[in-house]
Amino acid sequence: MFRSASAQIFRQALRCSSTDSSLILERSINRVQLLGRVGQDPVMRQVEGRNPVTIFSLATNEMWRSGEGEMSSTGDVSQKTTWHRVSVFKPGLRDLAYQYVKKGSRILVEGKLDYGEYVDKNQVRRQATTIIADNIVFLSDNMRDRT
Template structure:
């Protein structure tokens, strides 16, 4: 499915030429897929004058074996966990995410990267990286809470 979408985007590369400035505008891709487990139940926030947003975190893990080569079966296995902040603005998806995403659930999030700034409670400017979700695929129920 993603391959077809990517191929379609590439086929639709659009170049506009302005006769006055010779400006070329090209399409680009900002696409992210994350497969992992939800870190906390989602929260819904609404800033005055804006639409609500559902926010949650997802953890992805990278594992590797330290040893005498990539094919080695000896050595220690190491793991690094990376946490990602996910924001859902689409009205239908935002509500589904708020109701059905639960801590520990395994999900696939598709979306785009967004970089922004905010002021913390001490009035210090901070940078934030967020995944703006376009799609969420639920891969399992929350089996960790049931056992």
């Protein structure tokens, strides 16, 4: 194991020293997995000259126990719900999501984070975070039966 790792590092070092440093691209990871419930039925939108996109919201919940008994079963339980905007661009997945994702469905979404800006109807510049879905796993029984 160490031999192969050290060999990879050595090969990478050779590549770095033998090429122009401005041409070297680092590898990086932008991956997200969300497990939650759909907040609204999906909508399909198409901006002029672009491919259509299916969009829906997904809620994830975080729960914790606070108070005297954090390690025991006593204490208050708190919950925080976070809403995520999910966009599906892949043609086959986009159509499946539009057809089978329904409000209240429990799904797992795998994809990447995307940050962007837009101008709202009041001409105010806003920032938006979107999950670009690469895969959707249907976990609700009624959804699995339909596919």
